[in-house]
Amino acid sequence: MYWEPEAETMEREELEQLQLERLEATLNRVHMNVPFYRRKFDALGIDTDDIRSIGDIRKLPFTTKNDLRENYPYGLFAVPLREVVRIHASSGTTGMSTVVGYTKNDIKTWANLVARVLTAGGITKDDVIQIAFGYGLFTGGFGIHYGAERVGASVIPISSGNTARQIKIMQDFKTTALICTPSYALLIADTIMEMGISVNSLSLKYGLFGAEPWSEAMRKEIQDKLKIVATDNYGLSEVIGPGVAGECLERNGLHINEDNFLVEIINPETLEPVPPGETGELVITTLTKEAFPVIRFRTRDLTRLISSPCPCGRKLMRMHRVMGRTDDMLIIKGVNVFPSQIEHVLFDIEGTEPHYQIIVDRKGAMDDVTVKVEVSEPIFFDEMKKQNELMDLIKRRLASELGIGVNVKLVEKKSIERSEGKAKRVIDLRKI
Amino acid sequence: MLKIKNLESGYGKLRVLRRVTMHVAQGEIVTIIGANGAGKTTLLSTISGLLKPSAGEIAFDKQDISSTPAEKVVFLGCSLVPEGRQVFSSMTVKENLVLGAYVHYRRNKRDRVKTGIEKVYGLFPILKEREKQLAGTLSGGEQQMLAIGRALMAEPRLIMMDEPSMGLAPLIVKNIFSIIVKLREEGNTVLLVEQNAKAALGIADRGYVLETGRIILQGTAEDLLLNKDVQRAYLGRDLDTETTL
Numbered sequence: 001m002y003w004e005p006e007a008e009t010m011e012r013e014e015l016e017q018l019q020l021e022r023l024e025a026t027l028n029r030v031h032m033n034v035p036f037y038r039r040k041f042d043a044l045g046i047d048t049d050d051i052r053s054i055g056d057i058r059k060l061p062f063t064t065k066n067d068l069r070e071n072y073p074y075g076l077f078a079v080p081l082r083e084v085v086r087i088h089a090s091s092g093t094t095g096m097s098t099v100v101g102y103t104k105n106d107i108k109t110w111a112n113l114v115a116r117v118l119t120a121g122g123i124t125k126d127d128v129i130q131i132a133f134g135y136g137l138f139t140g141g142f143g144i145h146y147g148a149e150r151v152g153a154s155v156i157p158i159s160s161g162n163t164a165r166q167i168k169i170m171q172d173f174k175t176t177a178l179i180c181t182p183s184y185a186l187l188i189a190d191t192i193m194e195m196g197i198s199v200n201s202l203s204l205k206y207g208l209f210g211a212e213p214w215s216e217a218m219r220k221e222i223q224d225k226l227k228i229v230a231t232d233n234y235g236l237s238e239v240i241g242p243g244v245a246g247e248c249l250e251r252n253g254l255h256i257n258e259d260n261f262l263v264e265i266i267n268p269e270t271l272e273p274v275p276p277g278e279t280g281e282l283v284i285t286t287l288t289k290e291a292f293p294v295i296r297f298r299t300r301d302l303t304r305l306i307s308s309p310c311p312c313g314r315k316l317m318r319m320h321r322v323m324g325r326t327d328d329m330l331i332i333k334g335v336n337v338f339p340s341q342i343e344h345v346l347f348d349i350e351g352t353e354p355h356y357q358i359i360v361d362r363k364g365a366m367d368d369v370t371v372k373v374e375v376s377e378p379i380f381f382d383e384m385k386k387q388n389e390l391m392d393l394i395k396r397r398l399a400s401e402l403g404i405g406v407n408v409k410l411v412e413k414k415s416i417e418r419s420e421g422k423a424k425r426v427i428d429l430r431k432i
Numbered sequence: 433m434l435k436i437k438n439l440e441s442g443y444g445k446l447r448v449l450r451r452v453t454m455h456v457a458q459g460e461i462v463t464i465i466g467a468n469g470a471g472k473t474t475l476l477s478t479i480s481g482l483l484k485p486s487a488g489e490i491a492f493d494k495q496d497i498s499s500t501p502a503e504k505v506v507f508l509g510c511s512l513v514p515e516g517r518q519v520f521s522s523m524t525v526k527e528n529l530v531l532g533a534y535v536h537y538r539r540n541k542r543d544r545v546k547t548g549i550e551k552v553y554g555l556f557p558i559l560k561e562r563e564k565q566l567a568g569t570l571s572g573g574e575q576q577m578l579a580i581g582r583a584l585m586a587e588p589r590l591i592m593m594d595e596p597s598m599g600l601a602p603l604i605v606k607n608i609f610s611i612i613v614k615l616r617e618e619g620n621t622v623l624l625v626e627q628n629a630k631a632a633l634g635i636a637d638r639g640y641v642l643e644t645g646r647i648i649l650q651g652t653a654e655d656l657l658l659n660k661d662v663q664r665a666y667l668g669r670d671l672d673t674e675t676t677l
Binding site for chain 1: 435438647648651658
């Protein structure tokens with residue numbers, strides 16, 4: 001099932017022509033309408049007329065989150081405010097928020113792209129969709145909402161929070177699809193079990209999760225606990241919001257809406273493109289946005305591109321699920337550590353819960369890492385010996401995965417604070 | 433069907449087209465809109481081989497035609513209905529049509545000339561009535577029909593039209609445009625250059641907005657009609673007045 005079969009199954013040659021047309025038009029517009037880009041290009045002696053192929057994009061400078069902050073609030077808009085019909089702002093978990101705008105056409109485009117992602121994830125007009133993403137300035141709620149309406153599904157705009165109510169509505173309204181962050185999906189799943197509700201009594205079939213990195217093991221757990229097909233989707237407010245990429249039911253990488261977004265993978269340190277298929281930072285250029293186009297935006301998300309054909313028939317290239325962020329990459333004792341690596345290890349160990357926290361501190365001159373892990377009840381109340389065995393096992397596995405030694409602390413189930421939005425996995429207490 | 437990449441063209445030292453990338457797929461009506469002097473006619477002249485591009489690629493059915501002379505481009509199946517009709521005024525309507533069938537004459541397929549004329553008369557019955565009249569005595573609308581008919585005589589797979597609405601009364605424009613739609617329904621592909629953006633976007637599938645030799649917007653006709661820049665610049669809507677009301 002495709003939402004826009006023509007675009008989703010377009011041959012590469014045709015797609016590249018379309019990308020080039022749209023890239024050139026976008027560059028002409030930003031040069032004309034956004035002083036920030038014009039000044040930047042001029043300062044570097046770049047004539048946008050010299051961008052004549054998709055590969056030429058490498059001649060252009062990157063745009064960073066910091067550029068967006070410095071132009072707060074409307075500095076990077078490419079149209080006058082009276083043509084903007086919607087304003088969103090990034091969640092701003094790390095620092096000042098950034099503001100983005102949409103024209104009428106942008107809202108239409110956005111709804112369509114989200115509709116593609118939803119359709120790829122199994123959603124049809126017959127579904128009852130519970131959107132447990134926050135509504136408001138965050139793009140997640142409204143982004144999915146408009147796409148779901150476009151598909152023609154019945155939308156429950158419940159927003160995030162109040163888990164007991166989420167579950168009651170899920171039961172009463174016969175929700176067939178749940179949309180939220182993966183960590184919140186797990187919280188809902190656990191709460192359902194605690195409340196003694198049988199998952200079989202629910203109508204849930206599909207779950208589309210995004211807005212934070214998660215793992216294959218976490219998918220398995222969500223699918224098992226909620227008895228659904230869970231797919232990953234990707235987006236960010238600086239680019240458009242949800243709708244940038246999404247998995248099909250093959251669940252083996254996220255199809256990028258390449259006719260609307262030009263992607264590159266770069267080495268975050270050298271800023272050079274990585275060899276095809278290798279992991280690096282995702283960089284995105286918008287090809288159709290009117291109000292808020294971005295040129296070579298550094299997402300800080302780490303992924304790799306999968307160019308092999310997908311059995312679903314979509315010709316849009318896939319990206320691997322986001323493996324971590326370049327900026328929450330922890331450098332511990334000189335070693336790059338991603339929280340997702342730790343998560344991966346924990347999932348494979350019997351007796352642990354998928355809730356953990358990484359606390360980084362400095363003892364003297366040395367980095368010191370403690371991983372707090374929730375354990376399942378049966379083990380916790382058993383004798384010390386079993387606890388120590390588990391602790392040692394986790395330590396050993398983490399040491400072999402990360403290449404550094406870490407402390408492990410087992411904590412009671414539910415003792416790590418649950419989040420209704422993005423889970424806070426890392427607490428860095430180091431003062432540099 | 434037609435694929436253009438980074439086309440640059442102009443007259444002598446005057447560079448009119450800076451960098452144009454666009455395409456037309458089989459069976460589409462694609463329109464190029466833009467103000468006077470944006471480079472619309474230069475674009476069509478360059479595609480049809482009347483002007484030689486200084487850089488860039490033009491592929492017609494995957495064949496490079498960027499340095500193909502105009503008469504060969506017609507042979508390949510790409511015909512132009514030029515700006516201001518350019519009918520041969522001192523010749524009759526029928527003679528004008530026969531001239532359009534020059535490719536068949538050259539290929540010794542003279543029977544195709546006869547069936548071609550029948551077809552054009554079917555599309556524009558008024559031309560049959562005026563068959564023996566000198567083209568110069570026709571009204572503007574009739575001359576436009578003749579110019580289109582003449583281009584169709586070569587049985588092109590892509591028909592390019594330069595400002596077919598120019599100087600015509602609104603009712604005639606409507607008539608001409610409904611014929612363009614009909615041509616598409618019969619399987620033709622049309623590239624339409626127009627200053628009358630509203631009429632053009634009304635019948636087109638997709639469009640490009642050309643401004644000072646560069647494409648600044650592209651998209652479905654529906655999206656372009658919704659775009660505020662297009663509305664302000666080409667559809668004559670004064671948005672500033674509207675917002676203060």
